[in-house]
Amino acid sequence: MANSTDFLGGLNQASDNSSLVLQAYFWCQQNASIWSILFTAFVALCIYDQISYIIKKGSIVGPKFKIWPIMGPFLESMNPKFEEYKAKWASGPLSCVSVFHKFVVIASTRDLARKTLNSPMFVKPCVVDVAIKILRPTNWVFMDGKDHVDYRRSLNPLFSRKALSVYLPPMAQVQNDYLERCVKQSEGGPTTYMHLFREFMCAISLRTFCGTYITESQVKVISDNYFKITEAMELVNFPIILPFTKPWYGKQMADMTMEIFEKCAQMAKDNMAAGKEVTCTMDAWCKLMVESKQREAEIGVSAAKADKKSYVREFTNKEISETVFTFLFASQDATSSACTWLFQIIADRPEVMHKIREEQLRLRNNDCTVEADLDLIDKMDYTHMVVKEALRYRPPVTMVPYVVKKPYPVTPDYTVPKGSMVIPTLWPALHDPEVYENPDEFIPERWLPGSPANQAQSNWLVFGTGPHVCIGQNYVMMNLISLMGKACMLYDWKHTITEKSEDIRVFATIFPDDDCILQFSKREHPEVL
Template sequence: MNSVVRDVTEFASTQNSTSSLAGLQGVVESLQAISYWKVFFTVVCVGLVWDQISYQIKKGSIAGPKYKMWPVIGPFLESLDPKFEEYKAKWDSGPLSCVSIFHKFVVIASTRDLARKILQSSKYVKPCVVDVAVKILRPSNWVFLDGKAHLDYRKSLNGLFTKNALAQYLESQEKVMDKYIEKFIDFSADNDYKPQVFFHEMREIMCALSLKAFCGDYITEDQIRKVADDYYLVTAALELVNFPIILPFTKTWYGRRTADMTMKIFEKCAQMAKDHIAQGGKPVCVMDAWCQLMHDAKNKDDENSRLYHREFSNKEISEAVFTFLFASQDASSSLACWLFQIVADRPDVMDKIRTEQLQVRNNDPSKPLSLDLIDEMKYTYMAVKEALRYRPPVLMVPYKVKESFPVTANYTAPKGAMLIPTLYPALQDPEAYENPNEYIPERWVEGSPANEAKKNWLVFGSGPHVCLGQTYVMMTFTALIGKFAMYTNWEHEVTPLSEKIKVFATIFPQDDLLLSFKRRDPLTGAVKA
């Protein structure tokens, strides 16, 4: 402060006019009276007032706290431990509501039509990723592309998840299913068949199924176990706000270490897949299918083939395959937990699945899985689809506003805001689904209102970023629950927390799913301890 005063005094001394001298002297005296503390508090006060004013301007007429109750940070502390009930209260507060955390202004859209509109408005929005996701997935990753660049890249990946491509992965996936049927029975036997937490087992089987589908036999059993054991470190690292640099031994450090380790494994698998296809091998996993598409495209010049004219490097393949694991692991584990719980709690549904599984196999339970066989499992498919509606794994999909977006006639979301279309309320909307709180697989029979209104089906999102793995999910889970229903008898211990929802990236039963599996004869139904 003294140097400013000195400068002003020197400046004043060079002026001749007495009146201006007197004025400047006044300024000098005022400045001398100001302490650093006063300046500091003034800046803080102006900042706080501006924080509130800027919140009011962005909020406009939509629902949301009248003021930022916690200046600057907003409800940051709540966001570290999200509660389903708090989310629900927010959705119920209005079709559009808002909250402000630090400098981030967040708008939540909680009706079907608004959610769909946002998901399909790629002119105004792009997927919003937490800062740490860029560090974990690496900035060069395709998932961070936007607009045409994203569309073009996405086209080259679509071919890996068509029904015909997925049919090629079924053989190795069935082996994993058989193995885990034994594993779950052994695990239960070790606990005298008393129900125990299966949350971790469900995450493990999902990871093993995905890794087999993505990497086939190029990935070893030990590597699968290592990735399955460590993957939760990646989920745990994905907090909304993180320290800007990754410090050793923090959650983000462990998350990135796991991601790097997994991508290294994938790079080696990618080379093995290239070698296998170059030697004329048949594709049995996603990596093979990718190499086959590149191989087949060499001598063709149609639009589709041109997508594969360049050589995708092992690193690029490994990064893309990691995004498949990243996108699938939490959502699939959530579906697995709810599906096993729901079916166990409803013996009528279990019976129908079992009857159908034998019927489609002409009473030969050992008939291997195939695309045609799964296509015939109509009831089992509906049971999976209804579980996804009843307990949609992904509650919300955060997007970022690229340019001011007139979401409704009365509200324009400001550029830079986070805009979150919510899927849960859309899938529980009584106008779209009669008795939405009830689990009714039959609501999906062909020709029914729910099944006909395809645009309401937002479980996998909508628009250019719609889930790449949705057909994979439906096929894999239909096959999986069908096989478990035939070969095992599982019991679920219902607790007061079973139907309550816990949020851990996706959603899970709050009691972590207490199950016990016994071996079952698929033909006689006899249960063996």
């Protein structure tokens, strides 16, 4: 500023014309100082960001400093490549990356992944920022500790064996309809099936969760448009919901779906109050509420509440709709991924298809019209091994992001700082060569009773572990085993192998990069092997 005052003094006798020059100079001086302040602030921020990164990184594997100031490898994470993830997992048991203000630690070994999933004192599940707006802050998935345990206790019976046996017949009906649609879609020759499989799995979930309270046209709208919700929740997305952006479309879809679910919840409540039969998840939930109310009347409120195992409090329609929406959300991408890989893997291995067919016919005494019940599904040992191996070989969920609540001593030498993200990684445990010989080969027989794979329970992380372990895992197995058994018995399908078929595309979960090109036909004599 001293310089500019001297300069102004020298210009006191300047003409009118030259006062314009003076104004321009003064403008530049002022703005230059704004720019220099901004520049200095930016440099200070970059230095702070680099130092903070280096301190947080400590001894673990990761870039020595952030090559791109502040934003880090943001652009790479916009379009994540599976091979890059694999390289990261292989780089060390603990590795790190920092994108904008987020410091992320990746736990890649089986034991570190398990430890993290079992450390609710230090970590809790985390979702992308926009998810809180889409799933709503009141949603149970954002609960932690005792609140979460108590809420989940009410939900566990919805996936009991008794409940699953109720869900099976409507599920079989949707499977039958969509397998016919698979044949229809093939009329013009081989096409991609990934999208149809996503719709298929969505329709199964909606029927299972909402029964016939949800109409055909509502099922169609939701399953046709569900991908908008997945897109809105991509790892890297704009955290503010601006009109016509992916999060905006996702939120519209989510709100519309939850509105439908709220109405379904009321219908389920009415039916259960009227003593009707349980037909779907919402019914099962409302029935538990009715029974708890009845017990309250019989033995008193506090005595009824004391029986924590069976007591279920009154849930509002909004709570039911938000919770059932999380079931759809948790199930949709993962089950679609599993279904797509299963159809591809089985088509590429005719001997596997043949063995499933043989088992299905044998268990039904060659009567293809028999619909499977739970007892029959329990006997499908080979089909079970195929599904289990597909989930190991191509685990739909490869990483589960958690956030650190308080400094988390993940190893004796390294503590993950509070506020960081820590990501237990499931793929390496499921491809551990010490447990699964030739881990990159698809070998259903590795799951024979007593085998090393079967004994290594702690490697089986497909559904996570600990307090947040997947609530729907038995339901998933029931769906996939019954579906693949029936598909092999009644249909033929061929896979058009392309150079991208085995490449993995990351879209929330994992899919074949060519979207799985298949051609279906109906078997004319399904009773013949």
